[in-house]
Amino acid sequence: MPIRDRIWGLVIKLARGKPGTFAKKAGIHNSVLENVRDGISLPIVENLIKICQYSGVSADYLLFGKEPTPVLEEFAPEAYVAMGPSGGDTEKLAEIVLGAYGFILETRIKISSERLQKWLTLLFEYWFTEKSKPDRIILKKYLDLTL
Secondary structure: OOHHHHHHHHHHHHHOOOHHHHHHHHOOOHHHHHHHHOOOOOOOHHHHHHHHHHHOOOHHHHHHOOOOOOHHHHHOHHHHHHHOOOOOOHHHHHHHHHHHHHHHHHHOOOOOHHHHHHHHHHHHHHHHHHOOOOOHHHHHHHHHHOO
16 A cells, blocks of 8 residues: 555544645644645655644554554664664654655655665664764665675
């Protein structure tokens, strides 16, 4: 199921198909959801984060259609074990996944799922050790490391 369908499914489930109601509660503009519905565009990363926060779904589900699982546990088991199952900042992790997804969309890079997993693992490890969100330079540098 495409991202558009998952987003619109949340609008139907949480706001009875009324984009204005969903948008207001999520803190985004109504046109964001209308553009999704009409197939014009997908939300920017900041709005994807707000949709995840309001709807209670993981970024992993929204972006990739995977049922809720701990993102860090799946993509970076070493960091997950070091942090412990309840020690992670899931909001920051969601920002990293969404930021990486936004970077891929903006640069139009085609990436295999295996390479994506390696890249996200490196990004999670960067966040875990540096305690900061990777910028575009780090995103590109770490992507090049997965070649």
